[in-house]
Amino acid sequence: xITITDLYKSYPAQNARAxxxxxxxxxxxxVKEGEIFGVVGASGAGKSTLIRCVxxxxxxxxxxxTIDGQDLTKLSDAELRHARxxxxxxxxxxxxxxxxxxxxxxxxxxxxMGMSRAARAARAEEILDLVGLxxxxxxxxxxxxxxxxxxxxxxxxLAGNPKVLLSDEATSALDPQTTDSILQLLKxxxxxxxxxxxxxxxxxxxxKRICDSVGLIDEGRIVESGSVIDxxxxxxxxxxxxxxxxxxxxxxxxxxxxEIMFAGDVVERPVVSMLSRDYKLDxxxxxxxxxxxxxxxxGRLRLELPGNIEANAAPxxxxxxxxxxxxxxxxxxxxxx
Amino acid sequence: xxxxxxxxVPVLGLAIIQTFQMVGLSLVFTILFGxxxxxxxxxxxxxxxxxxxxxxxxxxxxxxxxxxxxxxxxRSLPFIILMxxxxxxxxxxxxxxxxxxxxxxxxxxxxxPFFARLVEIALREVDSGLIEAAKSLGATRATIIRKVxxxxxxxxxxxxxxxxxxxxxxxxxxxxxxxxxGIGDIAFRFGYQRFDxxxxxxxxxxxxxxxxxxxxxxxxxxxxxxxx
Ligand SMILES: Nc1ncnc2c1ncn2[C@@H]1O[C@H](COP(=O)(O)OP(=O)(O)OP(=O)(O)O)[C@@H](O)[C@H]1O
Ligand SMILES: [Mg+2]
Numbered sequence: 001x002i003t004i005t006d007l008y009k010s011y012p013a014q015n016a017r018a019x020x021x022x023x024x025x026x027x028x029x030x031v032k033e034g035e036i037f038g039v040v041g042a043s044g045a046g047k048s049t050l051i052r053c054v055x056x057x058x059x060x061x062x063x064x065x066t067i068d069g070q071d072l073t074k075l076s077d078a079e080l081r082h083a084r085x086x087x088x089x090x091x092x093x094x095x096x097x098x099x100x101x102x103x104x105x106x107x108x109x110x111x112x113m114g115m116s117r118a119a120r121a122a123r124a125e126e127i128l129d130l131v132g133l134x135x136x137x138x139x140x141x142x143x144x145x146x147x148x149x150x151x152x153x154x155x156x157x158l159a160g161n162p163k164v165l166l167s168d169e170a171t172s173a174l175d176p177q178t179t180d181s182i183l184q185l186l187k188x189x190x191x192x193x194x195x196x197x198x199x200x201x202x203x204x205x206x207x208k209r210i211c212d213s214v215g216l217i218d219e220g221r222i223v224e225s226g227s228v229i230d231x232x233x234x235x236x237x238x239x240x241x242x243x244x245x246x247x248x249x250x251x252x253x254x255x256x257x258x259e260i261m262f263a264g265d266v267v268e269r270p271v272v273s274m275l276s277r278d279y280k281l282d283x284x285x286x287x288x289x290x291x292x293x294x295x296x297x298x299g300r301l302r303l304e305l306p307g308n309i310e311a312n313a314a315p316x317x318x319x320x321x322x323x324x325x326x327x328x329x330x331x332x333x334x335x336x337x
Numbered sequence: 338x339x340x341x342x343x344x345x346v347p348v349l350g351l352a353i354i355q356t357f358q359m360v361g362l363s364l365v366f367t368i369l370f371g372x373x374x375x376x377x378x379x380x381x382x383x384x385x386x387x388x389x390x391x392x393x394x395x396x397x398x399x400x401x402x403x404x405x406x407x408x409x410x411x412r413s414l415p416f417i418i419l420m421x422x423x424x425x426x427x428x429x430x431x432x433x434x435x436x437x438x439x440x441x442x443x444x445x446x447x448x449x450p451f452f453a454r455l456v457e458i459a460l461r462e463v464d465s466g467l468i469e470a471a472k473s474l475g476a477t478r479a480t481i482i483r484k485v486x487x488x489x490x491x492x493x494x495x496x497x498x499x500x501x502x503x504x505x506x507x508x509x510x511x512x513x514x515x516x517x518x519g520i521g522d523i524a525f526r527f528g529y530q531r532f533d534x535x536x537x538x539x540x541x542x543x544x545x546x547x548x549x550x551x552x553x554x555x556x557x558x559x560x561x562x563x564x565x
Contacts, residue, residue: 057469084475095470098565099488108484109474140564156474166473 001196002031007063009049023049025220036190036197038207041217047200051168055087068163085113088157092169094149096141103137106155113160127155147178167199183209204242208293214239229263232298235327244300246287251304256312261325263298279315282306338534355518358437360505363444371449375456378404386478411450416508419443440517448505455497459490492563499555503548
């Protein structure tokens with residue numbers, strides 16, 4: 001649905017001593033139709049620049065953006081404005097017009113599309129109902145809570161029936177509970193309307209809650225991307241470690257520390273008791289995390305097995321055979337995280 | 338000091354009408370020209386929606402600095418000098434260089450750049466995020482100006498307008514020089530030149546009351562318009 005190819009965006013140096021900033025530095029990304037794709041990264045990694053390039057609020061230095069088969073970078077100004085009507089966007093600070101009521105805010109995009117007054121009113125009512133704000137349609141944004149404001153933002157973005165929604169840190173200004181309800185709303189809309197969502201966030205919680213796929217951005221590059229489940233099952237994945245931080249518990253020298261990642265039904269299997277029973281091992285659990293991601297239960301488990309890796313070859317092989325993704329860590333690696 | 342209302346009321350009544358005519362007419366031109374100039378000052382600036390008119394950054398920058406220069410010239414001249422210097426222009430536009438209509442030309446010329454700067458300040462206060470949101474919905478530049486910038490800045494523009502009206506009243510006191518009359522003219526001719534304290538005090542009270550009323554009206558409307 002969204003294909004980003006070889007995208008670069010640099011900001012020229014503002015003065016002689018400054019250097020050119022390569023905010024987006026060669027990004028390739030594909031967002032499938034109907035999925036929720038999250039881009040995560042630290043502050044300054046280039047997330048905002050990337051998402052603003054997607055609807056060309058920011059002109060990329062080079063590269064192409066294809067949405068629904070249309071290369072946006074090749075469009076004229078008028079064509080681009082038309083294309084943007086099919087790409088909704090929501091913002092961290094909501095960006096609602098303070099001079100307009102909730103309903104008038106929602107109608108704004110429809111006015112731009114040239115819809116008649118009656119059709120606009122009907123559509124606004126419908127979409128406000130969908131986001132659960134039908135009763136506040138004549139309020140002004142200043143009279144709403146943060147979560148309600150974001151609902152208006154979502155309604156405004158979706159009023160024109162876009163296929164794609166871009167979300168620039170939509171929950172970062174909200175408290176955890178409100179964040180939860182907004183994420184749930186996005187997930188519902190994604191399912192109900194078949195809406196494709198590209199969101200950026202610095203919160204792993206958001207990825208955990210609603211993303212099907214995720215890309216990790218670092219210094220303007222996507223350094224890891226794929227479906228959340230696949231990345232969780234990828235040894236050494238930074239995304240997986242960030243999703244399930246297990247702390248720094250290392251095993252003692254001479255022992256073997258392993259990390260197991262599981263997804264789906266494997267979680268239910270009694271791994272630890274199987275090892276201790278079949279191999280007579282004294283296992284210490286150094287860290288564990290089990291969570292529901294999407295509709296699946298996934299988790300990570302860090303275990304310490306007595307003896308070095310050679311001594312544990314058999315149990316490790318047994319775990320691998322049973323379909324678990326497993327990583328053997330040296331103590332140094334554990335500390336490095 | 339004698340307040341002889343029988344003679345004062347007709348004199349002051351006419352003066353009030355003249356002041357209102359001068360200020361009212363000038364105000365129409367001030368809004369008509371000052372608002373677009375203020376909008377253009379913001380729109381053609383770096384990062385503005387008309388930063389590159391017809392795709393040309395040079396044209397935008399040229400337009401911006403030319404407008405800025407003209408506005409500054411208009412703002413830097415004391416009104417009394419502006420009025421005298423503009424006499425040929427006034428004759429050209431108004432067909433005469435004396436009277437109420439003639440005063441409207443220099444008054445407007447003085448108030449337009451003043452109001453334009455206030456409009457500029459008001460528009461700059463509009464959060465750039467709102468413009469981004471409008472762009473993301475596919476808005477044209479004209480739509481952004483008409484439906485985002487101006488409505489969002491309207492309370493501040495209205496406050497600027499009342500400030501401009503008060504300036505106009507202030508300038509209009511000097512319009513007596515070109516025979517336009519007005520309250521200020523009465524204060525000068527009767528109050529100052531003829532040492533008639535009754536006129537002096539009455540005109541001062543009148544001016545204070547009018548200015549207070551305009552300021553209150555402006556603040557009240559701005560508050561009514563603002564939903565922040
Ligand atoms: N308009 C600009 N001019 C110059 N440099 C910019 C501009 N916008 C962003 N940058 C630089 O580009 C880099 C990426 O910025 P960006 O805002 O995309 O980061 P981010 O990942 O969104 O960070 P955050 O989580 O803090 O919002 C930063 O180094 C930033 O300073
Ligand atoms: Mg950002």
